């Protein structure tokens with residue numbers, strides 16, 4: 001069986017290093033907010049090219065706490081891509097704010113040419129989700145944000161180490177949010193996340209908020225949360241980070257081979273926006289007419305694929321209260337019916353990829 005993702009394979013590439021670090025943390029006797037977290041925060045900030053990094057418990061926490069600390073609240077609108085992951089939208093609505101959906105473009109990311117027409121007098125922020133490992137058009141997004149005085153939060157959960165015009169994603173807006181969910185580029189061995197920012201005061205607020213609103217033990221200056229990155233995950237993330245460029249290069253090689261060898265006329269391969277690079281968090285093809293048949297055909301041949309995502313957030317049951325209906329965002333809805341993520345993981349063998357490519361090219365209707 002070829003799985004869509006295979007985390008065990010990636011683990012086995014550097015198993016000894018993870019095991020060594022895990023033992024070191026276990027034996028240290030210090031498990032929360034210690035030297036591993038501080039070291040990881042410094043290393044991640046430096047890798048991304050930001051002044052500050054604050055480790056948090058998850059990517060969703062990074063998002064909702066960002067909006068909370070940027071004072072986005074009930075009555076405010078936040079622009080977000082209509083084909084984003086549901087967590088992106090939850091990061092907005094957990095603060096009582098209202099998501100304003102904008103259709104994706106042919107690069108599967110927000111169509112920045114449609115943002116201006118979506119802006120209302122209540123719009124306070126744009127959430128740029130760099131989906132599938134590819135940067136949004138941050139030049140256009142920052143121009144619009146500056147023109148309308150909007151905050152910009154970047155969701156880089158799926159984009160660890162890729163760039164827009166040579167600059168790391170996460171460094172354009174007010175805050176860059178990262179998830180280290182295990183399947184992400186620099187994935188933890190459990191839940192973890194962080195934010196990056198150049199704003200010293202904001203970074204300080206995140207540090208206070210993640211620890212029950214306290215800077216000094218038992219002196220709580222705000223109602224915060226418990227969203228601390230723990231020592232074990234931070235230590236293991238430091239090992240992963242040391243290999244992140246190598247992981248990304250391998251994924252680029254896998255993507256390049258899919259690009260050159262998939263030749264089925266039924267399939268549209270992913271396109272990269274000029275100015276962006278991709279770390280290929282997912283290799284997402286569009287199969288306009290026969291996606292489900294292809295998925296089944298591959299499954300019968302022992303090849304697993306995934307759909308990112310089958311239900312656009314505006315049609316999700318969780319968001320019935322927003323009052324949207326089918327047809328409101330036809331491009332995002334069409335994408336939900338035609339996208340398919342092919343197997344893509346570190347440690348994928350040439351033989352495994354040949355099996356996937358041959359199966360796809362032999363699919364007929």
Ligand SMILES: Cc1ncc(COP(=O)(O)O)c(C=O)c1O
Pocket residue numbers: 058059060061085087088129131155157158179180181191192193
């Ligand atoms: C684009 C995006 N945003 C946010 C999240 C939420 O991150 P987490 O699962 O760490 O809360 C994820 C992943 O799960 C994601 O892919």
